[in-house]
Amino acid sequence: KKKQYSRLPLGMEVENKTNNEDNIEIAKKQAKRGPDFEFATWKGLVLLAVVGVSLFGFFRYEKKRLETVKEADSNRGKTSKGYGKPLIGGAFELIDTNKEKFTQDNLKGHWSLVYFGFTHCPDICPEELDQLGEWLDILKAKNYPDIQSIFITCDPNRDTPEVIKNYLEEFHEGIIGLTGTHEQVKHACKQYRVYFSTPKDVPKGEDYLVDHSIFFYLMDPQGEFVQALGRQYDGEAGAAKIMDHIDAY
Ligand SMILES: [Cu+2]
Structure with a gap:
């Protein structure tokens, strides 16, 4: 004889119920519990949907986070085989505008954005420093931690x-300006793979060209290089990229 499982609540034992009275008993219980069962199922489905959506959100967030971490690692020159010397960054010694060593x-201890430029630059540096100010404002509005922004001449x-x-008074407040001797600046540029062609001894008043790269170097709170942000990250794209790295860190 076939047992009727189809309308039994989940988990209910029927294995040893053979006599008719028991079956009737079960049917009664079943009739009593029916609406509960349906309600429970409905609640279960909602719960399942909530859990599903949360997991989906979590995995999507986690996937993005891992992609960002991977991007930072590959920017650093870190490979799956091990940790090579970072391609950008490293020791330097300069002085700030208060003539304090930096x-x-x-x-x-801070996220930093490092920029190389020079104050006689006709248009690129002012544009880039305005760009920096825009990013700093966006990050501040979104309650991100203060970014230490550094201008190295x-x-x-x-x-x-x-x-x-x-x-720097013309630009966003808080930008730290750094300079040093010719050798110190040359060394800092070398560490950041910034092309340095400034002549050493120029008679006063004589004009000369200064070359510089147009990148912001994003450094993590350990002082390690994360990403170079070039022109393709103008506007909100750059702010979004910085926030991605901070979130993923
Ligand atoms: Cu410039």
Whole structure:
């Protein structure tokens, strides 16, 4: 004889119920519990949907996070085979606009954006520094931690601490300006793979060209390079990229 399982609540034991009275008993219980069962099922489905959507959201977030981590690692030159020397960044020693020493160690404990430029730059540096200000405002509006933004001159002959200080007053507040001797600046540029062609000894008043790269170098709170943000990250794309890295860190 076939047992009727189809309308029995889940988990209910029927294996040893053979006599008719028991079957009737079960049917009664079943009739009593029926609506509960349906309600439970409905609740279960809602719960399942909620869990499903949450998991989907979580995995999507996690996937994006892992992609961002992977991107940072590959930017650093870190491969699956191990940890190579980062291609960008490293020790440097410069002075800020208060003539205080500023080194690689000052990058630690904050996210930083490092930019190389020079105050005589006719248009690119002002545009880029405005761009930096826009990013800083977006991040602040979204309650991200303060980013330490650093302007390193590629023109130490002309860009003394005073000159840089006056220059940076035109831009977003809090930008740290750095300079140093010709050798110190040359070394810092080398560490960041920034092309440095500024002549060393130029008679006062004589004009010369200064080359520099148009990248913001995003450094993590350990002072390690994360990503170079070039022109393709203008506007909100750059702010979004920075926030992705902070979220993924
Ligand atoms: Cu410039």
